[in-house]
Amino acid sequence: AQKVxxxxxxxxxxxxxDVTLDCVYETRDTTYYLFWYKQPPSxxxxxxxxxxxxxxxxxxxxxxxxxxxxxxxxxxxxxTASQVVDSAVYFCALSEAGGGAQKLVFGQGTRLxxxx
Amino acid sequence: NAGVTQTPKFQVLKTGQSMTLQCAxxxxxxxxxxxRQDPGMGLRLIHYSVGAGIxxxxxxxxxxxxxxxxxxxFPLRLLSAAPSQTSVYFCASSSPQATRAEAFFGQGTRLxxx
Numbered sequence: 713a714q715k716v717x718x719x720x721x722x723x724x725x726x727x728x729x730d731v732t733l734d735c736v737y738e739t740r741d742t743t744y745y746l747f748w749y750k751q752p753p754s755x756x757x758x759x760x761x762x763x764x765x766x767x768x769x770x771x772x773x774x775x776x777x778x779x780x781x782x783x784x785x786x787x788x789x790x791x792t793a794s795q796v797v798d799s800a801v802y803f804c805a806l807s808e809a810g811g812g813a814q815k816l817v818f819g820q821g822t823r824l825x826x827x828x
Numbered sequence: 829n830a831g832v833t834q835t836p837k838f839q840v841l842k843t844g845q846s847m848t849l850q851c852a853x854x855x856x857x858x859x860x861x862x863x864r865q866d867p868g869m870g871l872r873l874i875h876y877s878v879g880a881g882i883x884x885x886x887x888x889x890x891x892x893x894x895x896x897x898x899x900x901x902f903p904l905r906l907l908s909a910a911p912s913q914t915s916v917y918f919c920a921s922s923s924p925q926a927t928r929a930e931a932f933f934g935q936g937t938r939l940x941x942x
Contacts, residue, residue, distance in 0.1 A: 721868070747930070757918065757933040803870060813922040813931035814859035814878060815886065818870035 714739045716806050718819035725794055726827050733789040733822045735804030746787045747805040794826045830854050834919050834934035841909040841941045849904040849937050851919030859922045860902040864888065864915040871918060877902055909941045
């Protein structure tokens with residue numbers, strides 16, 4: 713069975729600090745997709761990134777970066793120079809082979825608070 | 829762009845009542861799903877559909893029914909509401925194309941069963 717674990721329930725940092733959110737996953741599939749979603753206080757789910765299991769290149773998007781390591785089954789998310797607007801709950805998720813995202817398995821989420 | 833639209837946004841039900849949460853998408857996505865979000869548990873899959881006329885159960889299907897008569901709509905029915913169904917419900921749609929494998933979520937429905 714697929715499983716996603718986000719061991720950090722809550723993280724609180726001061727603005728401009730770097731912060732890393734951990735995500736560890738379990739799956740028997742050789743082809744799978746990993747996602748990160750952001751849920752701001754307003755409640756909607758905002759897509760951040762999708763990574764397939766064959767692409768282990770790290771990705772950077774502005775202040776956001778993702779480190780995918782199949783050897784440790786981890787897909788960690790780092791925010792550099794955090795800002796108050798980054799305060800949200802962040803979810804890591806996994807989908808099975810087939811390409812679609814109709815059956816996402818989510819982690820429990822990490823509540824990130826950025827203090828001014 | 830409407831994307832995924834859920835109605836209502838808020839609902840209070842009495843135990844034993846039934847109701848239908850509506851979900852519509854205008855992106856012509858084949859895949860649609862329903863999730864519930866409870867504190868500390870992330871989102872859990874209730875039911876999903878890979879096309880009109882095809883539905884299947886997710887992780888927590890008990891107490892819920894779905895049907896998919898059109899590509900656009902995927903309503904979720906609560907048969908006899910229970911306090912344990914108090915939650916935030918999200919509908920999502922996605923495409924089966926691997927290059928577009930991203931779930932688009934509605935704004936959510938906050939349901940309270942008293």
